[in-house]
Structures are given as structure tokens and as C-alpha cells.
Amino acid sequence: MRYRLVQEEDLPACLDLLDSNGRCVLSPRVRANLPRLWADWLAQDRHAPKSFVLWEDLSSPNAPRVEAIGTAHFVHDAVYDLLMREPQPYLIERLYSMVLDGHQPFLDQREIAHGNAGEGLSLLMSLYLQREHDLDHPDSQRLRPLGAAAWYFCHAGFNVQRMLSEVYGRPGGAYMAAGGFELAQVFEAGPDLPPDSEPHQLAIDRANQPPRAMQPLSLWLLHPPPPVLGLSASLQTVAILALQGDTDRAIAARLGISADAVKQAWRGILRTMSAHMPDLCRDTTNATADGSPPVRGSEHRRIVIEYLRQHMEELRPWSDPTRAARRAPSPATPRPR
Template sequence: MDDHFQEGIIYGGFVRKGDNGEILVYGLNSFVDDETRNRILLRPAPYQGIRFLQDHAKGKPSRFLGVEAQAKGNRSEGLNALSVDYWQKSFDMNDPEFSRAMNAFLPIFLDMFNGFNTKTITFEADTSHDSITREIGYTERYDHSTGNRAHYHVRRSDETNGFHQQMIRMAMVYRRPRMRFSLFEQKIMRAALAGRTDQEIAALLDVSRDAVKQCWRGIYTHAAEMVPGFFGTSENAPDPTRRGPEKRRILLAHIRDNI
């Protein structure tokens, strides 16, 4: 699934016990259009997210939104998040290890939604976890016709109360981007954040190295125009005439601090 993470289609992470210990909890998330979301809720069935994931991995027509469709949703009324897969070790809820695992997973959960204009979240779970799922903040339950599983759903417009329910609200907070980079510019910066060199970025995006360098120049110009003083002239920031590598360092540091 690494390619799909890189392409920005599926998001997720996991918490491991120790550096190489057992996985305690993991989650995968993606985004779907209104039609798919409505179909899931009208005809909920067990492990739909897993089936979508399998079809996607096999190259079949995907239910998941690509980067362009996600960007369009961000600019309009918002996106429908679908919890594609979620698993956690069986815990005693009073076990301190459970609290540690959940506290460690919370930043991962929030990071799945960071930067997205999320209007709904749909999550599938065993109905034996109903009280916990409700406490987290899911407001609607759609039972499957067979078995003991259900889809849970929450809208950004739903009213919720309580500390735990506010956690899911945090996932649905959206701040409009300040700089509005193009999709190609975003791909270059995402690759740079992953530690790739310009040569590696060029190979990844199937363009020339000169095209990457030209795009970086456009990125610096755009950032300076959208946020005057971004590359500042104080003693702690470089002069705008400084060379590209220093501007890149400042820009990527800013992105890391705000994603």
C-alpha cells in the first residue's frame, strides 16, 4: 500500500509496542464521494471498507477519491471520510496500556484528517462497542442486515457535547490554506518532505530536473506573494535574495510545523 500512501489516496498509521513489538492499534482512512457514502448508509454491509481496499489494490475501479477530487471537495462543501480499516488489540479498558495506546494513536487519527475539509466521517465497528463509539462522538448508527456489526456516522453539523466527543470534532476542523499551491507544487513539496532530492523527485514525477528547479522558483515566488515577509529580513530569517536551499529549508520547516 506504500504507493497509495505516496499518491495521497489512503492515509493511516499504527502504534507498536516498543520499537519492534506487536502492533497495538492501526487505522486506514480515505475519502469517498456523496453517492458512495449514501450507498454505504442505505445498504450497510460488513467489511465494505476492506472490500473497497482490496478492489483498489487490485487495480479495479476505485471508490476512493484521488488527489484532484480531494482538492475539489476541499474547495467546495467538503469531503466524506471513510474509515477503510481499523483494528486494535483486545484491551481491558482499565488497563494502563490501553490508555497509552489510545493516547499514542490520537495524533495519528487527527493527522489523517489534517488539512482536509471533512464534513462527515463513517466508521464500521462491532455493535458490542456501541457505547464507546457513541462516546467518541459518532451520532448515527446503521445496523447491518446480518451479524453484529454496524456503520457509525457523524456530520460536522451534528451537535455533540463532552470531552471525548470533542476529539472527533478536532478531526473535522478545517483551516483554509494560506498559500494555495498547485497540485504539482504540492507533489514536489510532499516528496521533499519525505527526504527526496530534486533528482529523485524528477524521476518520481517523470519530469526533468530543470522542471523541478523551475517549479521550486515558482513556489518561492508564490509563497512570498501570498504571505509578504514569509522569507523575512530579520536576523533570524534570511533575506529574500538568499539562495533557494535556504528558502526551501524555511518553507519545509513551516509545512512540518503546520501539518
């Protein structure tokens, strides 16, 4: 079992799981447009990584078989306020109905960067479905630690101010409550839906937490430090895809660039790391002779990848207004007449 970010070619399998699970009710209009809406979202901002994850079983007789899918969106604060003020079931239905009506509830990368460097972001965990809905099923047990790992991969390092999540059934709601979420609303499920289909919406808001609160989510994303490396968006994307195990060739195919461009991106990442942290790849075991290069090539890259895995804030969009102000040219001095 593993998790990875969804690509456009994965969408048929994701839609199949959505339909076979049967607990997320969509209108005919949203369901008919969902393949296009998902594909447009994945392509947005030059294929910057999105919080759209699948979990797949590589040991199944029908491997790889998608076992679970999950989506999350950063939304405008006004959209979040509306969803909390006027709750309705099926967040994904409501969000994509807004899009089809000509509105844009989702933040783009530039807006995410501003919110990340500012007061924080509003995050909607709009969909999570498993093939085996029973949390006691062996496949669910195998998914559980990978769910936490995928959550960290997608959201650690973001300055999240508040979150709203939707799950289906009482066991799912209890599981989210154990992670620090507070129940916001429970809706009735239709009589034709499978058991344990009641939509549960749960929320967590940093403003309602005691100062320096210690609870599960505070360890990961409620108080991230600002980045120090200043990696560009393109370098961040290459590094994130490498973190999930993609090869250079796979990264190139996903982003529609050449393998040489990926290698050039890695040179930029390694150069930046060496400039900011020259001791990161220094040999501390005295295994190399004095003056010799400590590490090279794939070994250097492996060390850098592990550092970035521990500091995900370096891979998140960030727009520091004070830094921009420092870069702005000063007004020209008026010439005397």
C-alpha cells in the same frame, strides 16, 4: 513508535496484520484481490498521497514491526447514502466488492478537489486494526496519541461534510463516541471470531451539528478555511511527504522522479511562499545585519514546512470554480461585417 503513509512494499506487512487480527471478515474473492486493489489505489493519480497509514514500532526486537493500519476513502455521495440506508458490516468488503463488480465508489483527485471547494466531502474510515486489540494494553496506550496525530496529518484541511467509521468491539465504539461520533449500527460477530469483534459503525454529519458546534472534530476538519497559496498537486505531494519526514531521496524514489526534480519542486514551494508571505522567513530577532538575507537553504525549508503543518488546507486538492471562471478567456468580440 511512529506513523507514516503506506507504500506498495509495505502491503505484505499490512496484509499480515489484517489476517492475524482476524476481526475484519472478508470474502475469499476480496481477500485474494486485496493486494492488487490496494496497489492500484496507491498508484492512482500519479501516487498522490492516500489515507492509508501504518504505525510501526522502531524499538521492537523485530523492528520495524507494524502495530496498526488504517484506511480512509472519499466516496461518491450516492455510495455514502447507500451505506447509511442499507447498512451491512465490514465496510472494506463492501467497497471492494463494488470495485470488483465494475463500479467505482472512490473519488479521484479531481473529484476530491471539486467537493473540497464545494459543499463538502463524504469520508469513509473503512478499516482500523491494531496488533494489540486491547485498548488498555501498553502498546495501545502508545498508539493513542499517534492515532490523533495521523488523523490530523491525513484529514485536517479537508472540507468534510460527513463521515462513517467502522471499528470492532465495544471499547472501540466507545472510544469513537467520545470523539463526537454517533452510533449508527452494531452487528453481531461470528462465533469463530476473537472477543470484542462486533463491527460498530459510527457517523458524524455536519448537517446535524448545531451552528458553530464545538466538539473534538470541529477543531480539525469540519470548517477548514480555503487555501491561499494555490500550490500545484505535484508541489503539494512533495510537501506532504516532507511533513512525514521523508528525505529528498526518499521522496524521489517514492514518486519515481529524480532528486533534482524534488529540489526543483522545493524551489517552486519556496518561491510561492515568498511571493504570498514575504515576512514568513524574515528575521525578527535582529540577529542578522540590515539588508542581509534572513534565512537560506534548509533553514528556510524548515520554517515553511512548519507553516504548512499548521495550515494543511494548503496541501489538499482544491478546485475553485470562481477562480477557474476568472482564468477562462472572455469570448471574442464579433467583428463587424
